[in-house]
Amino acid sequence: MANRSGALEAPAAATPRRSASLWGDAFRRLLKNRLAILGGIIVAFLVLVAIFGPFLTPYEYQAQDLQAVRQARGPVNPFVGPHLLGTDNLGRDLLSRLMDGARISMTVALVVQIVVLLIGVPVGAAAAWFGGRVDTLLMRITDIVYAFPDLLFIILLSVALRETAFGKALDGLLVVFVAIGLTAWVGMARLVRGQLLSLKETEFVEAAKAVGVSDFKIVTRHLLPNASGPMIVAITLGIPGAILAEATLAFIGIGAAPPRASWGSLVADGQTYLRSEPHLVIIPALAVAIALISFTFLGDGLRDALDPKLKGKQ
């Protein structure tokens, strides 16, 4: 690779560049990736819906339009009346429920990754920095977490804590979010450990040590920022997994307490009417699909843009 691109190095270096920084370069590469841009735009849209949804929804997500249901003799079809995407069998506006579901999904994306960062980064950093026994112990702990069947652990935890204040927080969603995070941090810990192990041997760490910078500062100011590219990619690509896990759990009835509905529980509720009113399943399933694809595209794009191995290739 070095050899083959060697011929291009000099001319490329001689070309005046607008920005030579890693992030600037990465950003320009990202902008060239149409799928990633599309993913990013949809993600931004979903985030906006999640934040401002409650002010924009045509109806309350739990409000029932019984008259419409009576007229339609069942769930209201989409695109016919005041309910743009129709209603469920209880006359609740599907669009409003979908927008509330976006709020849940985006909160999952956020909370789970915060938990992942809060646990994974310190564990990985400590394992790499202290090495030896600390490393062995922490890696053994990750082994145990890794061996735990993810979904089963999440179900168990949320059922166990269902009656507590924690279990009831955020309409019963917080415990699910945290449980997903508790199973997902292992990957981040291993990534951070691997990155830091290789960075630890570099000259700038030697230099920082030589001038008496404290361990904590070396790790937080020098090592972690240098590992931030792969971390950002891992976070972005971890989000679809978290959204999927939440939707799956909601599908089997764990998570959002009724009348709140996650996209997963909308699919579950719609199942009954699948043959007569397929939109009740298709629309929330599409919402899940779009969210998963968008985050995956964005994450893939970020990875390609930040991966130095691919540099100069695109």
Next chain:
Amino acid sequence: MLGYIIRRVLWIIPVLFFVSVITFVLMRATPSGPFDSFGGGRIAAPGVVAALEAKYGLNDPPHVQYLRWVGNLLQGDLGPSYKYRDRTVNDIVGEGIGTTVMLGLMAFTVAVLIGIPLGVIAALRHNGIPDYLATFVSIIGIATPSFVLAILLLVFFSVTLGWFPSQSARWWDNPSTWVLPTVALAGFPIAQIARYTRASMLEVTRKDYVRTAQSKGLRERTIVSIHMIRNALIPVVTILGPILAFLITGSFIVETIFGVPGIGRYYIVSIGQRDYGVIMAMTMLFAVAIAVLNLVVDVLYAYIDPRIRYS
């Protein structure tokens, strides 16, 4: 190598210990017990509950209960089921485990046999039609959760077209009963494996040793099959263990939707019913499966990558 395998197998024991303790603690953390309600929402008389709890030793201190469970486990006894009182946990697990493992293995085989070639072809025809096709399949696979895929398959193929039965009650009698569950389960891993293989192949394409192979005058087919695929599969192998583990432990939703008589579908019910024995047994089984599969993958990894030598 043998020493490494033995150490890894021994390490599974403490892992299982911690997994069982965590599960045990979480189960007991709930305020309600297995006999607080019976089927149909009837509330049992306090005397009956007390008698049942005494019978199953649920009034003993937790550590006594845990040690009793461990003792029984070591004798191969997974304990009684509180919900299905005519059957032991051994019965329940024994009946369904084969089906669950079989379903997982079939989905795994399908995922590998489709995913890897799809990824390889996509990489070789980078930016060509096969690449776009493979990308499209991957996107569908990634974007469609198994529960959605299962419902759609069920409605389309068995309800609308009537090609496959929707209930797999007589699981082994008729191969057509397990086609849909297998496809529903395999959808996501196909996408994952194809994506991984494609990326890995594209990476290998740029390697210096591929150019060395070209400089020897080898034909394209030899370069791809001998020099590229094997190297490209090394990183793919690392995700196969987790994927198989996911297929075996994560099949309960597909089992529930298709009525597959495996063990997965008992899990959700058991947690709701506080059927401690079933929960413990299932968690342990799945933990063993994950640990063993990861070990197998690591050994396989050393086999295809001569640089890895465990000591």
Next chain:
Amino acid sequence: MTVTNDQGRAPGDPELSELPDDVQIETEEGQKLVSLLRDDRPHARKLLEVRNLSTHFTTRDGEVHAVDDVSFELDYGETLGLVGESGCGKSVTALSLTRLVPNPPGKIVAGEIIFDGIDILKLTGNEMRLLRGKKIGFIFQDPMTSLNPTLTIGYQIAESARIHMGLSRRAALDRAAELLSKVGIPRAKDRLSDYPHQFSGGMRQRVMIAIALACDPMLLLADEPTTALDVTIQAQILELIRSLSEEFGTAVILITHDLGIAAGMCNRINVMYAGRIVETGKVDDIFEHPQMPYAWGLLDSLPRLDEEKGARLRTIEGMPPDLINPGPECRFSPRCHYARDVCRTSEPALSPREEEGHLARCFGTEPGGWIQ
């Protein structure tokens, strides 16, 4: 290397005995190629004639003229140095000779490459494969990444002998063992089943040499073969290349940024700059009467033993020019202390100097020029 050359061949079938069975000959040049594969005799005036070769790379900023109108010749058994800074086009020239320029983004856009009388740019991809590994061996820069980590050393050496010489698996492995000991690896037979990671960098480069020489090629392309190695190992590897090429009469094109290495190894040197050959001649002529300020710069940047301790190593100031839109001027003029107006408005041709075969691309050193 004729010891095992005749093993495993079908003697009664001289026609296609060396052709891998899947190669279809489609072109006239291909027919000629088949006939010359039968023996090791010269079939033309020169082993290699490169005429007006241009290789471009498509990048997001435009077409990079990596190799721009390059012509040179190579005699049978001769060792030629291609010398220049990184990015001057010397590696791309070598890759072009075997048509291994990665495409996309690279492409040979013009020129002729006549190898042993055959215009290889007219061959089909399949026919080209008959030449690679068989008549042209390639040693790459980085031995750490140029060997396949998942295949044994023996397999990787035997591979080309099997396809090009029609050897059986066993005969090819015997040959691999022989080659391995030839390149100085002790207990060669035992090491055939080892993997690359079990070898040091220097040893791996020896393996690369064994691979390149496996079919007794007429031309060996060595692209910075020692750049990635320790200094002590460098000398050993260079000596190995030199002695083996002498022994087998193999012509060598040695690509290096180190004029010192080229001086020790080569009969003639082509100095390349910014995709062009700027000076060519016998080693002695170039060292004694360099005719191009760039070559002076290269010579000056060699560390010298007769210099005072502590003297600064000289470097050539400035950067090579942008190869996307090369202007009409002498490409070295922006960095040249002797440049005059004429250098900045037109590019000098490669013109003869006093000694035979010594040419340079410089107005200042042309007869009547202003540089003495």
